[in-house]
Amino acid sequence: MATLVKDDAGALDALIAAAGADAVLTDAATRDFFAHDVYATGTPPLAVLRPSSVDQLARGVAAATGQGLAIVPRGGGMSYTGGYLYSNGGFVLVDTGALDAILDIDATDMTVTVEAGCTWAKLHEALKPLGLRCPSWGTLSGLRASVGGGMSQNGTFWGARAGSVVDSALSFDVVLADGRIVSTGSDFFRPFGPDLTGMFAADTGAFGVKARVTLRLVREASAFAYGSFSLPDHIGLLGAMSAIAREGLASENFAFDPFLQSQRMKRDSLAKDAKSLLNMMKSQGSAWKALKEGAKVVTAGRSFLKDVPFSLHTIAEGRHQGAVDAEMAEIGRIVAAHGGSAIENSIPKILRSNPFPPPNSMLGPDGERWVPVHGFLPHSRLVEAWERIEALYADNADAMTRLEVNAGAMLAAVSRSACLIEPVFFWPDVMNPLHRAAVEPDHLRKLKGFPEGLEARALVGELRAGVIAIFRSLEAAHLQIARTYPLKASHDPAAWDILTALKRAVDPKGVMNPGSLGLE
Numbered sequence: 001m002a003t004l005v006k007d008d009a010g011a012l013d014a015l016i017a018a019a020g021a022d023a024v025l026t027d028a029a030t031r032d033f034f035a036h037d038v039y040a041t042g043t044p045p046l047a048v049l050r051p052s053s054v055d056q057l058a059r060g061v062a063a064a065t066g067q068g069l070a071i072v073p074r075g076g077g078m079s080y081t082g083g084y085l086y087s088n089g090g091f092v093l094v095d096t097g098a099l100d101a102i103l104d105i106d107a108t109d110m111t112v113t114v115e116a117g118c119t120w121a122k123l124h125e126a127l128k129p130l131g132l133r134c135p136s137w138g139t140l141s142g143l144r145a146s147v148g149g150g151m152s153q154n155g156t157f158w159g160a161r162a163g164s165v166v167d168s169a170l171s172f173d174v175v176l177a178d179g180r181i182v183s184t185g186s187d188f189f190r191p192f193g194p195d196l197t198g199m200f201a202a203d204t205g206a207f208g209v210k211a212r213v214t215l216r217l218v219r220e221a222s223a224f225a226y227g228s229f230s231l232p233d234h235i236g237l238l239g240a241m242s243a244i245a246r247e248g249l250a251s252e253n254f255a256f257d258p259f260l261q262s263q264r265m266k267r268d269s270l271a272k273d274a275k276s277l278l279n280m281m282k283s284q285g286s287a288w289k290a291l292k293e294g295a296k297v298v299t300a301g302r303s304f305l306k307d308v309p310f311s312l313h314t315i316a317e318g319r320h321q322g323a324v325d326a327e328m329a330e331i332g333r334i335v336a337a338h339g340g341s342a343i344e345n346s347i348p349k350i351l352r353s354n355p356f357p358p359p360n361s362m363l364g365p366d367g368e369r370w371v372p373v374h375g376f377l378p379h380s381r382l383v384e385a386w387e388r389i390e391a392l393y394a395d396n397a398d399a400m401t402r403l404e405v406n407a408g409a410m411l412a413a414v415s416r417s418a419c420l421i422e423p424v425f426f427w428p429d430v431m432n433p434l435h436r437a438a439v440e441p442d443h444l445r446k447l448k449g450f451p452e453g454l455e456a457r458a459l460v461g462e463l464r465a466g467v468i469a470i471f472r473s474l475e476a477a478h479l480q481i482a483r484t485y486p487l488k489a490s491h492d493p494a495a496w497d498i499l500t501a502l503k504r505a506v507d508p509k510g511v512m513n514p515g516s517l518g519l520e
Contacts, residue, residue, distance in 0.1 A: 001375065009092060010067070011064070011068065012047055013059060013090065014063050014188045015063045015067070015069075018059040018060055018063030019056050019060035019063065019064070019245060020093055023049060023052065023056055023353050024050075024053075025047060025048040025049075025050060026048075031045055031047070032044050033434070033461045034431045034439065035085065036433055037083065037084065037085055037313065037434065038077075038079065038362055038370075038371065039080040039082075040082055040370040042086055042087050043086065043087040043091040045072065045086075045092055046091065047093075048068065048093050048100050049092050050094075050097065051094075051096075051098065051208050052099065053112075054099065054212065055155055057096075057099065057175055058105060058211075059474045061176075061177065061178075061209060062097065062178055063179075064092040065178065065179075065511045065512075066251055068511075069088065069090050069091055069092050070088075070512070071092055071209065071513065072084050072086045072092070072094065073148075073205035073209045073473050074090050074095050074149075075117070075146040075436070076097065076119060076141070076145040076146040076149050076447075076513060078091070078141040078144055078145045078149070078438075079149075079436060080371050080372060080480070081379055081480040081483060081485065082251075082482050082484055083152075083205065083480060083516065085514070086513070089331065094209055095114075096116045096117035096146060096149075099117040100115055100117040100118045100146075100498060101236060102122070102123065102126050102153045103115065105127065105130065105132070109172060109188055109236075110132075110218070111187065111214055112127065112132075112215050113214045114136070114147050114152070114212070114213055115150025116146060116147060116209075116210040116260050118147050119143065119146050119356075119500050120142030120143075120144060120145055120356060121142045121146060122148065124137065126218075126277045128220070131220045132218070132219065132430060133169040133215045133217065134160040134163035134218070135159050135163075135167065135168050136158045136160065136165045137165075137168070138165065139155040139165070139245075139357055140154065140357070141356075142158075142253075142306035144438060147213050147215070149339075149357045151169055151202075151209055151213055151389075152202070152204055153202070154480065155480075156412070156479065158252065158355055158419070159252075160413060161248060161415065162250070163252045164414065164417075164479065165196075166202055168215045169184040169190070169195050169201060169213060169214070169216075170184060170215060170508075171184050171199055171213075171214045172184045172190070172200050172201075174209065174211060176207075176208045177208070177507040177511050177512040178276040181211065182197070182208070184196040184197040185197040186366040187214050190273055197356060201428075203517065203518055204481055204516045206507075206513050207505060208506060208520065209512075221318055221319065223318050223321040223323070223324045223325040224315065224316070225315075225317075225325050226313075226314045226315055226345040226348040226352070227315075227316075227318040227331050227332060227342065227345055227348070228281075228312065228314075228342070228344060228347055229312045229313075229332075229335045229341060230311060230340055230341050230343050231310040231311070231339065233310070233388075234310065234383065235410070236310075237255055237310040237312060237338075237342055237417070238379075238411070240334055240338040241255060241312060241413050241415070241419060242419060243334045244334055244413065245331070245413035245415070245417075246416050246417075247317060247334075248416055249314075249327045249330055250314040250327070251315050252314065252315045253313075253412065254312075254313055254314075254412040255311060255313065256408070256410075256411070257410075257411075258308075258310065259406060259409075259410055260408030260424060261311050261408075261409060262305075263364060264361075265367060265469070270359040274278070277406055290416070295316060295324075298505060305343070308317055308343060310334065311350045313345070313347050314328070314331050315348045315352055316328045358439070359439065360439050360440055362438060363431065363447060363483045364426040365447075366447060366448050366449075366450075367431065367447030367449040367450060368406075368427060368429070369426065369427055369431070369453075371460065371464070372422050372423065373424075373425075373468060374420055374421065374423070375416065375420070375476030375478060376414060376418045376420050376477040376478065377419060377421065377471075377476050379417070379418075379419060381476075384467055385421055385471065385474055386434075388470045388477075389421070391471065392463065392467065396459070397464070398460055400463075401455070403427065403428075403456040403459055405426070405427040405456050406427070407421060407426075409423045416435050421433065421502070425460045425463060425464070427456040427459070427460050428451075428456060429452060429464060430449070430451060430456055432450045468485065468486070472489065479519055482516055483516060483518075486518070487517050487518050499519070500519060
């Protein structure tokens with residue numbers, strides 16, 4: 001564990017001397033802001049280290065830990081599992097936002113190297129003119145979420161057929177607790193011997209601070225087909241999603257339950273955002289097709305999801321339009337076999353052409369607080385998980401109604417062997433500084449907001465814990481483990497011993513994000 005610091009002022013003086021005053025932020029407003037994630041609040045750090053170079057990062061980390069301060073890394077701040085919240089002693093929060101350079105795009109060897117603070121959106125915009133992207137190329141929060149944060153927390157959505165975002169990684173440069181910079185593996189092939197890149201992937205900052213990341217590249221698709229479908233119940237939805245995933249037909253294959261899709265329709269008219277519509281129309285190729293597809297989106301408006309029980313959305317992509325059209329036709333046959341039918345495909349078209357929207361959905365339509373919880377399961381356990389979660393809500397229905405706590409869910413296929421169930425909760429409660437900074441100002445002004453809702457917040461905490469317990473009993477896997485999901489309980493004891501031995505090897509004093517992953 002991190003040692004207690006007897007002299008905060010002296011420790012900060014040492015940090016400033018090593019990293020430079022321009023990289024060390026100590027004002028109260030900044031420290032308070034970085035004490036919040038999307039869901040919870042921790043203790044403000046003694047200082048925020050915001051380096052503009054990897055060497056500056058390494059010097060700052062070494063100086064802070066040399067003074068007995070813990071180091072807590074932060075990416076884009078879109079976490080909701082306490083990944084960068086800490087309350088057990090003096091610590092320095094590392095904000096990697098200024099380390100955002102794209103260092104090298106190698107179209108010959110099909111790799112790209114970026115600094116850890118580069119966002120998925122910035123990387124996407126740099127690669128798009130070259131017709132390139134990563135196999136798994138970011139989360140929906142990628143306007144703010146960083147590549148380094150994704151490598152530490154893991155994540156999935158775009159390119160989910162290829163797995164999660166860490167599957168796109170080749171190697172890292174990592175700053176260890178003593179300030180050493182360690183390079184993992186090869187910069188063009190993984191693994192080269194034991195997978196050191198994998199050791200630091202999804203560590204939620206417990207082993208070190210990601211400084212640079214080298215990723216695989218693939219050619220961007222040039223042909224697309226989109227399909228949206230109505231399914232009558234969860235059995236039909238999960239059956240269709242699993243069958244599509246097993247066949248590898250869709251690059252993205254995701255769904256909403258009735259409540260979450262009603263929330264999306266309250267919050268967004270898919271036709272009102274002129275920029276989204278224009279981008280979607282441009283992506284269709286010819287001017288005639290653009291006008292045709294744009295007219296379909298405008299005509300559909302919000303109404304196409306009215307009376308839809310569950311909605312499933314799919315994107316097929318490749319190099320040849322005939323091939324992706326055939327894949328979408330097969331998707332339609334699978335959906336029909338599970339009792340579903342086609343509806344207007346506005347959602348996947350708009351999302352694919354605007355893959356990283358502003359994070360306005362981190363609040364509900366009236367400014368309600370929002371938080372997800374999730375689990376990855378094999379196809380055989382999906383229906384049981386869904387039904388047990390629904391039973392949990394039924395057992396708490398009176399309290400949820402009284403306190404205006406609502407629950408919905410997003411579901412998504414990830415690779416051929418697993419699907420994600422992500423329940424989300426909405427409840428009336430006060431916004432925190434992260435919400436006010438991340439949500440677009442014009443959108444924020446439209447939200448009425450709510451006073452503090454401690455009782456509703458406590459109920460959400462109980463429901464999240466209940467969902468996690470259900471997932472644990474079904475041996476689910478998780479992203480964003482941080483301080484929320486039970487990693488130790490999910491591991492073989494011998495494997496856990498190996499993990500703790502690795503932690504001691506890279507962080508013998510226990511000062512690197514203490515408690516993350518459940519490691520002491």
